[in-house]
Amino acid sequence: MYKGREGQWAFYLHRLSGLAILAYFLIHVISISLFVFGEKIYMAVHGGYDFILFRLALILVAAGVMYHAMNGLRIIVMDFTGKGVAYQRQLWYGVLLISVVWTIYVAFKVLPRVAAGV
Amino acid sequence: MTIRARTMQDAKQQSHTNAELNWWIFMRISGLILIFLVLGHIYMTFVQVSESDATFDAVINKLSNPAWKFYDWLLLALTMLHGVNGARYSIDDYVRSRPNRAWVRNSFFTVVAMIFALGTVGLFSFNPN
């Protein structure tokens, strides 16, 4: 593996998170749209949402979205200001920090519910 | 489309559209808007409430408000365009043989267009009664 530094990993993660969210999003749209076909089918599919692994994975999706969004902001700042390029490393650490804090917050909110089965 | 410009002439021929520039700008603008839409959506439907609260009735309730309808549709459309264009970048980068690329790209676009149609129809064919 090429020993790139922050920028390389920021890029790979951005791409990976973007594609992952896209995949989730497409599935999500399909499943939501199913209510066109009536409550039975909709609830049959949504019943699956109770599945524990799925709900844990959703935490990851939330994490990915936050990373992608914050790093997207970092990219925009870099694109339009010279300072953004100069401080790209610091910005990336900021992005990671926010993502981690957010993920913990989400987990903190969601995990008890998962455990309680609601 | 992604032909390598070998000479100045090639390059000139290829450079007559602003498509890539426009997409580039679109990614940034849509990204900015999506921050609010997507994070808001996640917060409201996942963090604040449980997924299992998204029952049929709950969805029906929410969508009876046109503002939410618009919110959801914007979310759907922007995310779709933003995500699909992002995926196109990746396809162009990783699928390097020309016939394969055309094939992968076209089938991907078709599937996404169908999902988009499904989503839109879903949103608007919805009638609270």
Place this chain on the structure above:
Amino acid sequence: MNINVKILRFDPEKDKKQHWETYQVEASPGDRVLDVINHVKWYIDPTVTFRRSCAHGICGSDAMLINGRNRLACKTLLQDIVKDGGTITAEPIRGLKVEKDLLVDMEPFFDAYRSIMPYFINDDAPPAAERLQSPEDAERMDQSSNCILCACCTTSCPIFWVNGSYLGPASIVQAHRFIFDTRDAATQQRLNIMNQNTGVWRCRTAYNCTEACPRDIPITQLIEEVKRAVMYQQA
């Protein structure tokens, strides 16, 4: 000190695929990686093949993937990358066809270079003496004109590895050199070349290029400047 030199070897006349070979070399910490590889070639295995010329980082011949990063072998000192008893690895730069050992086909790289019209264009009759240019305007070209076309940047770019049609950071740096030259008259054309699928828009700001440049050119910054220039031109 004693170090191991691991070189990724490939001779198309006899090998099916690349393989590592390791040589033990006695060296001193102030030696350049190039000295060590030369030592291997001169006294241990003369078939080791690579390019080199100036030996002090000005000709751009000896870009290699050394210990996982693109660098010039002649501008990398052992003391900065290895300890006594340690190992250094040398691989050919990526994204270009390996011809033999550490030597790659540079033609695609120079093709991309040539496609951005890397030459001064101004058809107005020049004055008898020099064209005037303020020191500040001259300074605009300071960073970009420093490029020695070593390809360290382009071959460290994760986009270029997978997508050879990307013109690459080196070409963009060269374009920048002319785009921001107040005396040059072909800015529009070059911006148009940059404004395509294979141009600046493929850059995903991965910064590997900037980290790799042996001339310390802030490449990503220059690419961003070109992106903005294209945008404002079209606006």
Place this chain on the structure above:
Amino acid sequence: MHHRYDVLVVGAGGAGLMAALYAAKGNVSVACISKLYPTRSHTGAAQGGVGAALGNIQEDHWEWHMYDTIKGGDYLTDQDAAEIFAKDVIEAVYELEHMGLPFSRTEEGKIAQRKFGGHTRDFGKAAVERSCYAKDRTGHMILQTLYQQNVKEGTTFFNEFHVLDLIIENGRCSGVVAYELSTGEIHTFHAKAVIMAAGGYGRIFKITSNALTLTGDLMSIYYRKGLPLEDMEFYQFHPTGLTKLGILVTEGIRGEGGILRNKDGERFMERYAPTLKDLAPRDIVSRSIYTEIREGRGVGPDKDAVNIDLTHLPRDVIENKLSEITDLSRTYLGLDPVKDLVPIQPTAHYAMGGIPTTIDGECIADDDGNLIEGLYAAGEQACVSLHGANRLGTNSLGDLIVFGRRSGVNAAKYARHAELAEMPEAPETESLALIERLKSADGSENAARIRKELQETMMNNVGIFRNGPDMEKQVEILHDLRARYQHVGVQDPSQRFNSELIEAIELGFMLDCAEAMTHSALNRTESRGAHDREDFHTRDDVNWLKHSMAYKDFSHPGSVRIGYKPVVFKGERGYETVNTYTPTAPGDLKFPPKPRTF
């Protein structure tokens, strides 16, 4: 494979690229063959600048430049060459600017100039700003700019083609034979005119500022044909190379105010050159440094260096105007010129001698000035006798552009009218034999070892200070090395990119250059310019105001016959300049030899 062009340029450094550009303007088909990618040529390493009397900072005149060049060359300079040069270089520099070269600028927006060793105002009164520079990477900019212009003009390049032989029959050159590195194939190039511009041969010395590829190939090829090499005893040691490595620290550093200091911190140049001090010509500064070292005032672990002191200069001068060398000393010595003294020692740098040419670049075949038809040379490898016994800093880049251009223009002019000469049957025979011998030799000797011994012994015996006994010893050593060279065998059997083979071939070329140099130096029993003999301390204008011409002596293998050629004082040859200046009548200006003090 066989190719045919009107004009063929060998070498893609500053001289070769300039020649190719101007030959192409002459409406003939041109190709350029180079063993390196053009932008890898060593012209790119030149830092300081190119000297031209633009007078952008202070009043300056080409006559002053001409005088400095001649005096700097210790009066061995051909004065017609110096006159053409001093005039033409002004326009040539403007032309580079018009090609887009990003020069540094003065406040008014003109090309910036700075002081350089040996360049003075009013015939030696005081140092003058004459060196036009682009930061401290002028050579890099020249090389890039010229390559760019060639890309623009669509010049045909054969990159990584190694020229092995010139095809010369009956005093007429009809092409070259080259080895294609990527395939191992031999190509013959048939041409009406050939311009050689293959650079210097500093690699025969251990400590040198020259690239690993500067091995005197074309000089040796010329010499092997029984043709002369001129003034080979004059080899310049640049005073300031980074210790041990030889990497050049530009003279511009002294032009900007850097000071040489010995171990006591004394500014010793005040004792050797009271007027110009640190900016005296290179031969004088190099010798002064060596004298300091010999007398025990050196610095460093081996006391074999002196310091250059920049610490009194403003940080931004060091960081900006001298960024290149600041980077080099940080990278290689871990020293920061802003606050540290940087240890330097003289380094083998530039060949004043080489293939003798006329002021039009035509190659001279013998003492009487007969020419090889259709063969031209320019750049460091040629000897127009512009630099005489010692080149002034910045005059080489000027040489490349002035005489590169002249040879390009003249070769094209010649090629427009000339017929293609007959090619001999199988012109590649000798080159094939050379390769075959190296591939099949017993291999009991290692090329790298021989090269190392060559470099070390040349450094010790034919270096800055020379004397008869040492050089006679060196003659023996060269005999021995040459005998051992016969046993060098190439172990890499491959056809493609056989760099081991190339290095072995280059070693053969280097041995020739070393041989011509040693014999010429031994023969010249005086001290002049860069040629300093401990056993003949003074300049001897009565007996030695003449160029030496070294010929390979085929009747006694390994020895050299020396002939002579007069120094040109009056423009008796008659000439025209390429530019728009009206030339002064030939010989209007001449500078008779005077003692050389600075």
